[in-house]
Amino acid sequence: MPRILHDLACLDDRRLSPYCWRSKWALAHKGLEFEARPQGFTAIPRLYDGAHRTVPILDDDGHVVADSWAIADYLDARYPESPRLFEGPAERALCRFTEAWLFGALVPLLMPMLALDIHDHARHEDRAYFRESREQRLGRSLEAAAAGREHRLDDVRAALNPLRLTVQGQPFLTGERAGYADYIAAGLMQWVASVTTLPLLERDDPVVAWLERVRDLHGGLGRTSPMYAIAV
Template sequence: MARLLYDLAGANPDFRFSPYCWRARLALAHKGLEVETVPWRFTEKDKLAFSGQGRVPVLVDGDRVVPDSWQIALYLETTYPDAPSLFGGPQAQAIARFVNSWADSVQLPGLTRLVLVDIPATLHENDVPYFHSSREQRMGMPVAAVCADRDTRVEEFRASLTPLRLVLKTQPFLCGEAPAYADHIVFGGFQWARCVSDFPVLAEGDVVAQWLERMLEAAGPAARRMPSLRS
């Protein structure tokens, strides 16, 4: 049975933009594991009924069904111990969990206030009403209002990246000389932003932007060309 990863898609089924799915995609690539990605859209809940989930990523590996990007990373690390490690040991895994929490609580909410308004233009027409209603309920305001002050808010977001910036001034990747899962986590957020929006979330010349270029090079041509598929 082929290894499958259910992955969020836009109007173009080849356009994949979820930050969590990018974490899983890079984790699989890091392990050197082949996978077939299955496009999934917000309103296709029945397509994931087998998993008990209403969102992606969901990994199907033989008879195992694993939802959630962090759980997928743990599963891959345990199930394929002879493949390159995603973490580099239990202590590094604990630090990666911290990075995962930071990305979910600081990076992604900050990016949401900068790029959310641009996402509907990338979606299949069936997903647009769901996206607006679900995000309005979650954010407590219309999607357009979420990003209304993004030209000024972007500086606040860039300031929130100071911990990343301080690390990346002294080493090429968060994990040292080569990327590992902590890098994949943070890359997922920035890849999401660059896929769905042209808004400049990073300043030119920022060491974080330079790291992102190195991560795109490591991720391969498919990651770099993804924004061109959004329309």
């Protein structure tokens, strides 16, 4: 039985999910082959008798693990002989902080700007579900949330300062070699790049150079899905 990672897919087989990106890079980091099987938003509840509401879901030869953190822990425990995702508990805990930074400082800015783009790239059968659930969260229409978004570019760029300052001093968040913190942060940028019809960054931004380095890893895994240019 093959190793399958169920992966969120939009139109043109765009792979949107930041959580799935980190799990795909985690599998590659450990040298494990896998099939990233595309699933639409509304197809997920039909997998495994509806046991999981979100992807990624890893099916490792019949052993099913859902949730990106559970998958990372499973991979380090099941394949201890492969390169570890976490050198120890402190690195794992600081990856939680990296995630909290993204979801505390960046996603609240980005979600209103990108929700309409995500809708427009979702599979046709997923669009009604996506619009309804996201407009409820945003408290307004997707169109209203995106209005004037070009005036919020400075805020987005400023919010990326911590990442920018870090990768000016070292190639990756985890130093000379990329690690799970990079996969978390780059996963979010892949989410952005999958759908954004408005380039958010400047071409010479060190964040862009870092993202290109992460995309190059593991045989260019980060380039195996259609992406927009994230920078002008």
